[in-house]
Amino acid sequence: MTRHLTAGVDGSPESRWAAAWAADEAVLRNLPLRIVHADDWPVSVAVPVDGFATQHRWSDEMLTEVTNNLRERHPGLEITTQRLSARPPAALAAEASEAELLVLGSRGLSRITGFLIGSVGLATIGATERPVVLVRAAEQPDDGPPPARIGPYRDLIVGVDVNQSCDALLAFAFDEAARRDCTLRAVYGWSLPPVLSPDPTLDQGVRREVAAEVGRALADLLMPWRQKFPSVDVVERALVGAPGEQLAYCTTDADLVVVGRRIRKSPLGAHIGPITHAVIHHSPAPVAVVAHD
Template sequence: MGGSILVGLDGTGNSEPAVRWGAEEAAVRNLPLHLLHSWVSQPWSVSLVPEDADRRRYGSDVLRRAEAMAREVHPGIPVKVEHVAEEAADALADRSRESTLLVLGSRGHDDIAGFLMGSVSLRVLGRAECPVVTVREEESSVGPGPEIVVGVQETGTEGDAVLDYAFTTAAVHRAVLHAVRARTPVTALDVEAARPPDAAVPTAEREALSTRLAPWRGRFPNVRVIEEVVNGRAVPALLSASSRAGLLVIGRRTHRTPMPLGPVVLAVLHHSRCPVAVVPRG
């Protein structure tokens, strides 16, 4: 996919790490950066301003500052700015069809209600047609760093989009890819044998993960891969594996109803200490 790196801006402090992250992705992937702000979906303090002209002026300032920041991080990247009168979630979901990646800022860990109930972020995450990276406002890095964690739950081709994004990102950033598969013990004997959680994983489970990753290892021979099967549930396994990582990659079902984001995705988004990439899959 050769689309742009799209960054959604709301004008608050959590937009700045998203801009830096987006600029880095545009640079390493040799793609243009697309900055988008909706003047009709601004923060409460601005939305209460009655004059449309003032809200448009605020949005123009947001885009101008973001463009300057992006060019400071990577002076050579092409930057497009877009100031829209559409609802932010609608505009971002629409532009995601032609984007390689969408980057969103999110509030810090202490603002539980603000993050979990943030309608724009959650609506975009549930509708976007490209991978979406959420970057916390306290994030200081501008890329995934030396290690990326990817959750591998499917043994068939359903998760191909997740692995494609994870391997491609590891390759362009020269990062190690840590592939994690969580296995919930199914019998009482299994449960007893699984203590501690990293013990007694059946050989067949490890072989299944290796088999699933083999084609991708072949396509990306320069990516170093760590394979891990963990006894237990997916969320603790992924959070533990990503505690020292710079990016956690997970998939979401594209036809899930009535809630487009499942409990695993929501839990990881809230509790992860690193940026999270949510990739649409079948």
């Protein structure tokens, strides 16, 4: 399999920002980029043939326009395009399985839901075990994506859970931080056990003891990765509060946020946990979702 990155586009400003981010990342990784569009066209005998032809022509023109803009952004970048005939969730998940990274646009909760990060985007994340990055456009994206990014990079944030193994998540975060030569902030949100937290008379020494134990657990979790990536500057942050809220709060000044999701084989139920779901919708920075056991 040829190593490459893939970006899914639908013509929206968010997907164009995602394609621009993917192009910058492809240059950073020295990999080719594939731009894909999945026709979101209902399969029905009631749809006239010229309707399909119009949709296909629009798709091809949009892919050409996006590609031309990216080639102006990075003249030496190898870019290919493909129009996919399957419905977006299945098509994008299949594309992700062949790529090192899939990049999609994100609208979050503050704007009208689009197909790339509405039900289709979430379904795509849940259907693939490959990393997926969600990129949000600026509040006023009319002028197009920002200029191509060439370091220095701002901090990279990874949300961890000291009670669970997350090797794939940390491998991705440390590798990305080393590639960008940026600081990695490892964030863990925690609270006192329910049996203790409502007690207003709880000795402050007990609280400090619990906090120290959490800090040690976070340091132990990161130690093997510090040794494997000695060049990465790591900052540990064990914050008191709901993990989703604490992690989302830390994303305002980050270049990239890395969160995980547990791989679930059951076709029923949510495939994206509440913490990751909250970060996806509230982080202004791009969010990488990494599946792990």
